[in-house]
Amino acid sequence: MRRLELLQWFGLLGAPLAWTAQFLAGIAIAGAYCAPAGRRWGISIEAWQIALAAAAGTVAVCAQLSALTLYRELRDVHDDAPGPRGRLHFFSVASLVGNLLFITLITLTVVGAVSHAGCRS
């Protein structure tokens, strides 16, 4: 059961936390890129944003695989079954849907960051 619990929480929280980290780190990198001191460092904002998206995307895909594994292992559990197995099944379905949204968000975040890279002074 402990393995299933781990799959559940990673499947549910992995992708949103990965996107949050990507988003906040992206803001920090953009700030460093645009700061007068940062410009002397020669930061490649595109490379950093793509690396961040790749890391976040990998975590999100792993979270989706965790949710899928959990869903397959609990196929026989009814939607309204009592916890903890009912809750595990419920969260596996919620994670499968939510992770698709977060994978899309991670993609859109990097597309926006790279295509609109530039400093406003």
Add this chain to the structure above:
Amino acid sequence: MSEVHALRVERAREAKPNGWWGMALFVATEATLFGTLIGTYFYLRFNVVRWPPPGVPDPGVALPLILTAVLVATALPIHTAVSAARDGHRARAWWLIALALVVQTGYFAMQVHLLADDIPKVDPQASSYGSIYVTLVGAAHAHVFVGLLLNLWLLARLATGLTNYRLVGLRVIAFYWYFVYAVSVAVVLTQISPAL
């Protein structure tokens, strides 16, 4: 399903029902929404010299605070209703929810009146202040309205009996209201911040 059966299920429950977890996920998404709205408010505020812009009066302080306190006070009947229902006192739970609904409806009516009065003054299409003010306050009121509808549904269902499904519904709707109280406090503090 009889009330006796519903109470037996409730007492034998070892984990929170799926409906409770579903509401937890919903509340998480709504908390993100309000987090971004409040973040947007302060981002805009820190990028201008005058907030509110010239010609827009500072927001009132006393009335929004009093109204929010009244709303938060309905946590008591809501919480007591959950306890009463879990002990099998359906009629008591029904009356407590009805009491909360009356107070919450009064709060909602008053707040809608205040917002309608504010809109011509702040003009959401004229400034970023007006835009975020109306969006933030309007979103908070919309959540109260949804809570009123949920309470009405709950009253209609509880009027005909207490089942496990309805008991879970009551717990889940109480959870929603606790979230609305927290949001209302955060929103009102943001709303009145220029006048503090």
